[in-house]
Every structure is written in C-alpha cells, then in structure tokens.
Amino acid sequence: MRKPLLVLLALAAVVALVATAASAGTHKAKVTNVTLAGWSSGPDEDQLLNQVIAKFNATHKTIHATFSVINGDYATAMTARFAAHNPPDVFYVDSSVAPGWEAQGVVQPLNSYITKSKYDTSKFYPSLLRAFTVGKTVYGFPKDWSPLAMEISNAAMAKVHGKRPTTWAQLQALAQSMATQGAVPNGRPICLSADWARFLPFVFQNGASLGNITSPAATAAANFYVGLIQKGLAQTPDKLGAGWCGEALGKQTAAIAFEGNWLLPYMSSTYPQVKFGIYPMVKQKTGGNLGFTVSYSMAKDSKNKAAAWTLLSWLTSKTGQTLWMSKGLALPSRSDVKAVGGRQAFLAAAPYAHGWGFPNFSTAYTIMNNDMSAVITGSKTVEQMLADAANALRG
Amino acid sequence: MSAVASTSQPRSTMLGVRLREAGWGYAFVLVPMAVFGLFFIYPFAYMLYISFHNWGILGSQGSAGWSNYSQVIHDPIFHTALKNIAEYTIGVVPLEMALGLSLALIVNAKIHGKKFFRSAFYFPSIASSVAITTIALYLFNYNGLFNHVFGFHRAWFTDASTDTWAIVGLNAWTTSGTIMLWYLAALQSIPTDVYEAAALDNTSTWRTFWKITFPLLRPAHFFVLVVFGVGALKLFDQSYIASGGTGGPNYSLYNPVLYIFRAAFAGGAGNFGLAAAAGVIYFLIIFAVTIVQRLTVGRREAT
Numbered sequence: 001m002r003k004p005l006l007v008l009l010a011l012a013a014v015v016a017l018v019a020t021a022a023s024a025g026t027h028k029a030k031v032t033n034v035t036l037a038g039w040s041s042g043p044d045e046d047q048l049l050n051q052v053i054a055k056f057n058a059t060h061k062t063i064h065a066t067f068s069v070i071n072g073d074y075a076t077a078m079t080a081r082f083a084a085h086n087p088p089d090v091f092y093v094d095s096s097v098a099p100g101w102e103a104q105g106v107v108q109p110l111n112s113y114i115t116k117s118k119y120d121t122s123k124f125y126p127s128l129l130r131a132f133t134v135g136k137t138v139y140g141f142p143k144d145w146s147p148l149a150m151e152i153s154n155a156a157m158a159k160v161h162g163k164r165p166t167t168w169a170q171l172q173a174l175a176q177s178m179a180t181q182g183a184v185p186n187g188r189p190i191c192l193s194a195d196w197a198r199f200l201p202f203v204f205q206n207g208a209s210l211g212n213i214t215s216p217a218a219t220a221a222a223n224f225y226v227g228l229i230q231k232g233l234a235q236t237p238d239k240l241g242a243g244w245c246g247e248a249l250g251k252q253t254a255a256i257a258f259e260g261n262w263l264l265p266y267m268s269s270t271y272p273q274v275k276f277g278i279y280p281m282v283k284q285k286t287g288g289n290l291g292f293t294v295s296y297s298m299a300k301d302s303k304n305k306a307a308a309w310t311l312l313s314w315l316t317s318k319t320g321q322t323l324w325m326s327k328g329l330a331l332p333s334r335s336d337v338k339a340v341g342g343r344q345a346f347l348a349a350a351p352y353a354h355g356w357g358f359p360n361f362s363t364a365y366t367i368m369n370n371d372m373s374a375v376i377t378g379s380k381t382v383e384q385m386l387a388d389a390a391n392a393l394r395g
Numbered sequence: 396m397s398a399v400a401s402t403s404q405p406r407s408t409m410l411g412v413r414l415r416e417a418g419w420g421y422a423f424v425l426v427p428m429a430v431f432g433l434f435f436i437y438p439f440a441y442m443l444y445i446s447f448h449n450w451g452i453l454g455s456q457g458s459a460g461w462s463n464y465s466q467v468i469h470d471p472i473f474h475t476a477l478k479n480i481a482e483y484t485i486g487v488v489p490l491e492m493a494l495g496l497s498l499a500l501i502v503n504a505k506i507h508g509k510k511f512f513r514s515a516f517y518f519p520s521i522a523s524s525v526a527i528t529t530i531a532l533y534l535f536n537y538n539g540l541f542n543h544v545f546g547f548h549r550a551w552f553t554d555a556s557t558d559t560w561a562i563v564g565l566n567a568w569t570t571s572g573t574i575m576l577w578y579l580a581a582l583q584s585i586p587t588d589v590y591e592a593a594a595l596d597n598t599s600t601w602r603t604f605w606k607i608t609f610p611l612l613r614p615a616h617f618f619v620l621v622v623f624g625v626g627a628l629k630l631f632d633q634s635y636i637a638s639g640g641t642g643g644p645n646y647s648l649y650n651p652v653l654y655i656f657r658a659a660f661a662g663g664a665g666n667f668g669l670a671a672a673a674g675v676i677y678f679l680i681i682f683a684v685t686i687v688q689r690l691t692v693g694r695r696e697a698t
Contacts, residue, residue: 073660075660097662361662362664366472370641379555
C-alpha cells in the first residue's frame with residue numbers, strides 16, 4: 001500500500017521540478033509569437049516559405065514566426081478577420097485589393113518604422129512599391145512580382161515550322177497556320193481567358209489605357225482579342241477542358257498561352273513532359289503588360305507590431321528575398337536581388353508593366369469579366385463592354 | 396358566507412394552477428425565445444441599423460441615409476440577379492415537386508426492396524451540397540464523363556446558356572429526397588376507404604391518382620411549395636462554386652444572395668452597408684412572395 005504512494009509522490013516532485021525549470025527557461029528569453037498569413041500557390045511555394053521562416057526563427061531568438069495558409073477565398077477570409085479585430089500580424093496583400101484595404105484603415109502605415117530602423121526602400125522597383133503607397137504613406141513592401149509572357153508549345157511550333165511572333169499580325173498568322181495544319185488536334189491554337197487580367201496587356205499594346213478605355217485604340221484591342229476566338233483560332237479555357245490556360249497548355253488543348261512566372265513550377269510539377277518556349281508578349285504600337293505583385297504588410301490591429309516589423313523587414317530585405325528567389329518561383333522586387341536563370345522573357349516586360357489593380361476594383365472587375373464573357377458569346381458588343389467598364393471604373 | 400367561501404376557494408386555486416402552468420409554459424418558451432432573439436431578432440435589427448450606414452470592415456464610417464437602398468434598387472446587376480433567381484425558382488420548384496411526388500409514389504407502392512429505394516432516393520439530400528456541386532462540375536465539364544458518354548460538347552455548369560438549368564437539374568435531384576419524405580407522410584395519411592370506394596367503381600389507377608390522391612395531397616403541396624420555394628430563392632452555394640464566386644459568365648449565375656455576399660466580401664471590398672441594404676430588400680421580396688403564396692394556394696388549401 002505504501003509503495004505506490006511513494007512512487008506517486010516522487011513522480012509529482014519530478015513533474016514540479018521540470019515545470020519550474022521550463023518556466024524559468026521561458027522567463028530567461030521571452031519569445032514573441034508572430035503570425036504570418038497568405039495563400040498557397042502550391043506545395044513547392046509553401047515548403048520554400050517555411051524554409052525561409054525557419055531561417056528567420058533560427059536567426060531571431062526572441063521572435064517565433066509561424067506561417068498559416070488561408071485556403072479558399074483569401075480576401076473574404078481576411079475581411080472577416082479584420083472585422084473581428086483578429087488579423088494575422090503580417091500578411092500578403094495583392095496589389096488589386098491594396099487600395100481598398102488601405103482606405104478602410106486595416107493596414108498599418110510603415111513610415112515610422114522605416115524612419116526608426118533606417119530601412120532602405122530605394123532598392124525596390126519604384127513601380128512595384130508604388131502599388132502599396134498612397135501619397136507618401138507606405139503600406140507594404142512587394143515580396144515579388146511577375147508580368148505575363150507568351151508560352152508556346154515546342155511541338156506545335158515545330159509542326160508548323162513557326163517562329164516567335166512579335167506583333168498581333170504575326171501571332172494571328174502563327175495561330176492560323178497551327179489551325180490549318182492541325183497542330184492542336186484536340187483544341188485551339190491559343191487559350192484566351194474571358195478575363196481583363198489577360199486582356200488589358202493588349203489594350204496597353206495598342207497605346208490605350210484604362211483612362212480612355214472607350215477609345216478607338218481600346219476598341220480595336222478588344223476586337224482583336226475576341227476576334228481570335230470568333231475566328232476559331234482561340235478559345236476560353238473552360239471550352240478547352242481546363243480551369244485556366246496553363247492547364248490547357250499542359251493538356252495540349254492549346255499551344256499558346258499568356259501566363260506569368262507561376263506557370264513554370266506548375267508545368268514542371270504537373271506536366272513535365274510538355275515542352276514549351278517562353279517569349280516576351282507580342283507588341284503592337286508599343287509594348288504592354290501587367291505586373292502582378294503582392295506585398296508583405298502589417299495589420300493595424302497587430303498586437304506585436306515591433307516583432308511584426310522585424311519579420312516583415314527581414315522577409316523583404318536582400319537576405320530574405322535572396323532566399324525566397326532561390327527556386328525561381330517568382331521574380332525579385334528588389335534591384336539588388338537576382339532572378340534565377342531562364343526568366344529573360346519576364347524581365348523584358350519590366351519597362352512596359354502596368355501595376356495590376358484599378359479604382360472600385362471588386363465591382364469593376366466583376367462587371368468587366370462578366371461583360372467579356374457576354375461579348376464572347378455574342379450577347380453584348382465590344383462597345384457595350386467598354387462603356388460598362390468605363391462606368392464601373394468611375395465607381 | 397360559507398357558501399361563497401366554499402366556491403371562491405376552488406376558483407382561486409384554479410387561477411393559481413393556471414398561473415403556475417402559464418409560468419412554466421413561459422419558462423419553457425423562454426430558452427428558445429432567447430436563442431431566437433440572440434441569433435435572429437438581434438442580428439436582424441443590427442442589419443437594419445447597418446443598412447443605413449456607410450459600413451466598412453472596421454465599422455461605421457458615417458450615416459448613409461437611404462443611399463445604400465437606392466444604390467441596390469438602381470443596380471442593373473441586382474435586377475439581373477432577381478431575374479435569374481425568378482427563372483431558377485420557376486424552373487426548379489415544379490420539377491423537384493414532381494420528382495419528389497413520383498419517388499414517394501414508387502416507395503409507397505407494394506414493391507420489394509422499398510427500404511432500399513427509400514434510402515437511395517433520400518441519400519442526395521443528406522450529402523453536402525458543396526461536395527455534390529464539385530463532383531457535378533467534373534462530371535459535366537467540357538471533357539467530363541457526361542459529354543464523353545453522350546457525345547455533347549458543352550461545359551454545362553460554366554456556359555451562360557446552360558448553367559442555370561444545370562443547377563436546376565442538380566438541385567431538383569438533391570432536394571427530391573426530402574420532398575419525397577413529406578409526400579410519403581401525406582400519402583400514408585390518406586384514408587384507405589376512399590381508395591376502396593374508387594376500386595368498387597372500377598376507377599382506373601390514373602384517374603384515381605388525379606381525382607383522389609393528388610387533390611388530397613393539397614396540404615402537402617402547399618407546404619412543399621412554400622418551404623422549397625423560399626429555399627430556392629436562397630440559392631447560393633451551387634452558384635458560388637460553379638462561377639468561382641463571380642456570378643459569371645455573363646452574370647448568368649448571379650443571384651441575390653451572391654450579390655449580398657459579394658458586396659460584403661468579394662475582393663476584400665467590405666461594403667457591409669450595401670450588403671445589409673440588399674439583405675433587407677431581398678427579405679421584403681421573399682416575405683411578399685410568401686404572403687402571395689399564402690393568399691393564393693394557401694387559401695384554397697384551407698377550404
């Protein structure tokens with residue numbers, strides 16, 4: 001009867017000792033937990049980001065950062081968390097939603113932190129940093145970016161003995177010869193989304209802009225884009241058995257796609273057997289492209305702002321970004337960090353890239369894309385679509 | 396005196412008993428009412444309050460008067476959403492009622508394996524609508540099994556000309572199991588003597604159904620029409636999933652609930668004032684539809 005009691009007492013003493021030792025340990029080095037949230041662009045990227053964060057944690061003994069992926073509709077999930085005053089400390093902000101969130105006051109201005117820690121912002125490409133700046137207030141640093149490029153299947157190109165198109169006319173001619181020679185037997189030569197995030201570069205290429213979206217130059221761009229579909233040279237991804245044009249290229253139901261740097265890791269992991277060339281976007285009157293960028297920003301409601309700033313500024317520093325670029329999943333947003341090889345077609349777009357986003361974004365973008373699909377099916381005219389877009393942009 | 400006293404005594408006890416009973420009654424009602432108040436009345440009142448404000452992610456940014464209401468009422472997208480949901484409801488409700496009634500007649504008949512059929516028909520009703528829609532999107536996409544077997548060339552759920560009808564078909568199938576149960580209960584409550592009388596008159600099965608069974612199911616028709624009609628007006632998940640949350644292509648999958656959701660959340664917009672106003676307007680519309688149903692179908696049912 002006595003023995004078990006003694007054992008129990010001894011055990012209790014050990015537990016108490018360990019507990020005091022452990023709590024003494026935490027008292028010595030107080031660790032601040034910082035949460036980082038973003039969306040996932042695939043297992044490769046998640047793994048890389050976790051490696052980068054592990055490096056941060058190893059070099060910063062007083063801060064422990066954890067990355068949590070928000071699956072599904074990121075902007076919706078974040079809106080709910082802002083409203084509940086329970087946002088992650090540091091998070092991704094897409095350039096398209098940045099103006100809205102900045103105006104709503106949920107993103108922390110960084111100017112005082114920049115001044116206090118003498119953080120050098122001059123290395124960021126100005127056009128990218130501008131996407132997260134209002135007046136002189138900085139709301140985040142671009143973590144990376146990508147413009148669009150033109151990807152063409154090597155097999156289809158070889159079949160028609162084609163060469164890289166540089167103008168609209170050459171692009172159409174190449175697609176025409178692919179169509180007549182049956183280079184894409186199960187689909188169409190070009191994959192075009194009913195999406196202004198793919199159509200806008202053509203507007204810029206024709207010398208038009210969102211400011212004069214109803215101009216003859218913009219109308220001509222829309223006629224060219226939709227015309228490729230109407231001529232049977234292009235099709236939307238859903239009609240090519242794909243969720244997006246990258247998938248259509250992989251399934252070989254299209255030979256030409258206009259996608260960003262994100263296509264490359266996707267293709268090598270999902271369709272490694274499909275070989276394709278990456279070329280700069282076609283030009284018309286001028287070059288035209290979109291720059292898709294995402295920032296690391298801090299929440300205004302963050303409870304650990306000092307630690308959050310340490311994490312944010314480290315991730316976007318030369319050290320942090322060099323690690324982030326090591327696998328070539330995106331392009332550097334800093335001039336002092338080099339991109340991995342094979343990205344010339346993307347880097348060539350830098351001078352022509354317009355930041356992705358516009359006023360009244362979520363409403364306008366919905367109207368633009370719904371109208372675009374209406375134009376493709378013939379239930380709206382190009383002129384109606386552009387007029388609706390101009391209206392929506394005015395808010 | 397004594398006589399008065401002797402009669403007043405039981406009366407006051409009766410009153411006491413009644414009061415006590417009422418007290419208990421209210422006590423029992425109190426809990427569900429508190430839940431109802433907390434999760435329905437309070438949020439509804441708060442929604443009314445929000446609808447008159449410019450309400451952002453972090454709360455009110457000032458009073459808005461009627462401007463949110465005016466914006467919703469004049470928004471062509473809201474009009475399209477209403478037109479779409481009307482089309483959908485008019486399409487889906489008769490179809491699911493017909494399907495549910497047919498299934499009920501099958502499982503009510505004297506056949507072998509009744510229990511198996513009953514469970515099989517009910518199964519889609521308990522499966523998650525999100526899972527069912529996702530699977531349907533695969534089966535009915537451009538290169539899906541359906542097109543492969545039947546030789547069509549169409550992405551049924553993402554083509555503006557077929558997507559509403561694809562969702563009508565899908566939802567008629569998933570809800571028919573529940574409707575079957577309601578009709579089954581109603582069928583089993585029809586007294587057998589009316590059928591016996593019909594049998595004596597040598598009435599055909601077809602005539603028996605249309606002259607006896609169908610009219611006697613009137614309370615069930617009304618119930619199903621109201622409950623599933625309102626249910627259809629609240630369509631959201633299937634449209635959200637099939638359109639990727641955009642209501643497209645060409646606004647064909649836009650519906651009022653998606654409109655409310657998008658105003659509040661899409662692209663991190665956080666326009667809760669507008670969303671609340673749209674919610675109030677749509678509540679009034681559904682309320683009016685129910686009243687009309689009550690006054691038309693319901694009145695006939697009562698007589």
